[in-house]
Amino acid sequence: MSNNSFTPTPKHFVAPLEETPLVAIDAVNVGERPSNLWIDAWRDMRRRPMFWISAVIILLVIVVALFPTLFTSVPPNDNCQLSNSNGGPTSDHLLGFTKQGCDVFSRLVHGTSTSLSVGIIVTILTTVLGILFGAFAGFYGGWLDSILSRAGDIFFSIPYILAAVVIMSVFSAYRNVFIISLAIGIFAWPATARVLRAEILRVKNSDYVMAARATGVTNFRILVRHVLPNSIAPVIVVTTISLGAAIVAEATLSFLGVGLPNSTMSWGNDISAAQVDLRTAPQTLIYPSLALSITVLAFIMMGEVIRDALDPKARAQR
């Protein structure tokens, strides 16, 4: 760059029109297909390997839970022979035997439905309670908010595992999948409610809510039509992740001996039964634990993927 090329007098410079062709002001420029938050999120998720890995695992877990006999012909409890106690793998029994001489793989497969049912029931419970409490508290505000939020705070202040231990001890006579789900869910919903309430507080002050109100849309219809759909995204993320947490909670309770009765097959029960033989027969502990970890991991990963897809800011950072 030479100094001579520069002239100090400001010149009136005009770019040739060909270089910057004018486009029509505010021209309509839309893509081929409609897109909104959910459609974009779906398009984004489809491109992530994490999504497909966790989706395949979750799908597999669901299929195993629904049709266990597709995966194993060995019955989990019958035909257990004590001669096989803590036995290693054989060609018919790939993962070896439990202390009672039952097939580890078969018990794993048949225990899936219990874990998954607890996860799903707890999630439905927490979501319904969380949405009811969170939505009404956030949207209507005032004294209703005070009552609902304080109620939530009370439940939130008690660790839900501790609460579930107490409930299960009291209702020791009725230990089944539904009661254990209830015990976990009844103290787990405030997290969902809080997330939703915060989001609703943000959304309800937006201009489109005001526009709807000025049009004469009723309050309840505004809540259902405009506010809830726009604040549900973080709830879905929390819900997916908490489904994994609920499965862990069931295993924890069963491990502590206050969960499901020993007669019910569940991963938690198997892990609990295996702890004494950890050194002599590690397969009895490792495989149920692996099944539990992988399933929970899949749900947590799915939650992360959905969070990334729904949060355009996080997406832009990539």
Add this chain to the structure above:
Amino acid sequence: MSDPTTQNVKPLLEIKDLQVGFQTTGGIVPAVRGVDLTLMPGQTLAIVGESGSGKSTTAHAIINLLPGPGRITGGSITFDGKELIGLGSKQMESIRGREIGFVPQDPMSNLNPVWSIGFQVEETIRANGIASGRKNVRAHAIQVLKEAGLQDADKRLKQFPHQFSGGMRQRVLIGIGLSSRPKLLIADEPTSALDVTVQRRILDHLETLTRDIGTAVLFITHDLGLAAERAEQLVVMYKGKIVEAGPSKEILENPVHPYTQRLVAAAPSLASRRIQSATHATATHALSDLEYAPTKVTEGVDLIAAAEERVEKAPAVKRPDAIVVRDLTKVYKIRGQGKGSSGEVIASDKVNFSVEKGTTTALVGESGSGKSTVAKMILRLEDPTSGSILIDGTDVAPLKGKALLDLRRRMQPVFQDPYGSLDPLRNIGNTISEPLQVHKVGDRTARKERVFELLDQVSLPKSLITRYPNELSGGQRQRVAIARALALKPDVVVLDEAVSALDVLVQAQILKLLADLQAELELTYLFITHDLAVVRVIADNVCVMQQGKIVEAATTDQVFDSPQEQYTKELLNAIPGAGITLGV
């Protein structure tokens, strides 16, 4: 100040073929495509452009403050003989602040709320090595605030950002930016978040300060009038390129590039000036007699032409009042500052005005003047503390249920933020037809027909019916919002800052659309705005509000020609471009 025409003066800043791109998953998206500019010491240069033109990106590239994915992909930036591109972060830090000061756009978010003002000023002084030792730094900080035009600077040091108004915060930021006597100050839209009167005072102050220190200023703005008023040189950017550059006056008087012509024709501040000087020159209000040089606008909107057309279409006969507001008062109870006492804020204080059917009345005021509160009360989104509102002669206060629904049908709002006023999860068709559904107008097919008709009225293609708001630009969204407001065939439309968030060209188009719709559908507009320049183009009558009261109300011509109140005069003087003599 050195005369730029003198030979042998080396440029302070020289940008050659600057290329900046943003890294995305789909590759690098160019934002600045080959920008050249030269700034002499002590000069002021303004970069003008719409959002997305690359003006801010250019400014940020100079001091290497590009946001996350931004990369300089080519060109050179020479500052005071040094090449800035490729400089290490340490070396850059020694230039940034010390030799190049920066005033950011938003004074509200650029001061850290947890530290006192004094701490933040002292931090800069220490970081730039201007002074050392507690006492010296403190004395210097007080000096900086004094220069910035703050009274009681020594007391102010101990205060926190929330105790400062927006204008005062921007003064502090300017003070910080100039504290080390930089050779260059980059001001990125320094006043666009502030009220016009504050803007004027701050820019006046900035001008004096930089002239005294001899600092060159690179001024980034979207307002052509403001740029021309404040800078000797203009650079007009469009889609990452410079389309026209040169002395401000020359560009305004004789824009050559069609894009610049569009901008000049659409800038409300310039249009209001032109109309003003024309009415003075001819002493009549017939805008058709204007002698302004008609710029060759190929497409786009000429605001003056639009205003002229509007006035021609206006009927001369007096018509009944659509809106009558009497002694309208709104008092907000607020929690007191400490001591558990509660106070009251009077947002609207005995406001009286009326709007004739088929005309436009503008409610003008700065932030906090109560103009939006009045609008919300008229829309029955807030209940008045006292006073009454009559729409077509009926008092709206006692209306409930069915009667209120009927009122809503006759009166619809359009809000400011086109990005916030449409539900992002409902498609355009559903958004526009929602009022029809709520009021149970017609059946499905009839509603769909009406939506098509409305899209046509606001000049949007029918295919948008299945699209979602995030696919549309700001202007298109505002058209959708207008279509929704018109769905029920209302008599009255309340436009709350409806064009304030739009780029000038789009703003001009929407103003034209509003004027056309008014003529076609005999709509009555209540136009809430802070921008007097826009008022000049769109309104028949003006009410100026200050601190909850209407201080002046008259026809637009009267307010502009012979303002009675001091406050109105201040507002008028604050319209950018006051100092420019246009070739009318």
